[in-house]
């Protein structure tokens with residue numbers, strides 16, 4: 436099936452700042468597509484261009500075959516957007532906001548149900564200005580979904596939410612995906628990306644570093660295994676860094692952390708044994724998406 440969002444060679448600058456410096460993305464129907472990258476990488480600018488909120492300097496964008504600027508009505512109908520800067524009038528109450536937004540769409544979701552699933556029912560009558568940061572965040576998620584969109588763009592979905600609310604929101608998003616909605620998720624939380632995303636675009640300095648599945652990114656980073664232990668005596672890192680199976684050696688609070696290939700455990704323990712060093716509290720870990728993220732950006 437063809438892509439629901441197609442971005443080709445997108446460029447956007449603000450004055451002297453190049454925010455997006457040639458981004459191309461192809462997002463498939465029904466997937467949760469993550470956008471990860473450091474602060475200022477151009478993630479929000481990219482999704483704002485997709486939503487038709489920003490005007491690109493160059494490049495092409497198609498949302499379900501429509502141009503977000505030229506075909507505003509079609510794109511607005513298909514797209515639910517939760518953006519970082521989403522602000523509502525202070526006096527507006529939670530239920531009023533949801534009812535109002537739902538009236539903008541031909542086939543809206545049940546806003547009361549949405550309010551309930553985001554834990555906002557006790558705050559139905561509260562004014563926007565009186566909500567906590569996390570409650571405002573939940574309302575912005577509800578508003579992004581109230582139009583029953585075919586595509587939802589969620590920028591920093593769970594920033595500011597407590598751990599329970601974060602998990603509840605993930606479940607809600609999985610339910611939305613199960614209905615066939617395509618989701619674009621800008622996030623800084625690796626656990627969130629790992630759990631929710633089918634594919635992830637890693638963006639740095641306005642460019643796409645790579646696009647892959649979470650497992651694929653970990654593989655690309657080439658960190659197959661991580662080994663952590665407390666050495667029985669100090670030793671020179673060179674003992675390990677010369678090994679072809681070792682990619683990196685770090686010291687963390689009395690522990691040595693070694694990243695390497697699938698064979699790293701055998702290689703390291705053999706060298707330590709030859710040098711009469713005992714690896715105390717030895718633990719072998721799989722590399723996480725966070726490790727892959729750091730490693731891939733470092734390679735850049």
Ligand SMILES: Nc1ncnc2c1ncn2[C@@H]1O[C@H](COP(=O)(O)OP(=O)(O)OP(=O)(O)O)[C@@H](O)[C@H]1O
Nearest residue numbers: 449452453454472473474475476477478479480481
């Ligand atoms: N309205 C604006 N005016 C001027 N510069 C801007 C504006 N919006 C963003 N920028 C700059 O463009 C660059 C990209 O910003 P953007 O918000 O797209 O990054 P981001 O990847 O979403 O960052 P973060 O993770 O911090 O939210 C940054 O250097 C930012 O300072």
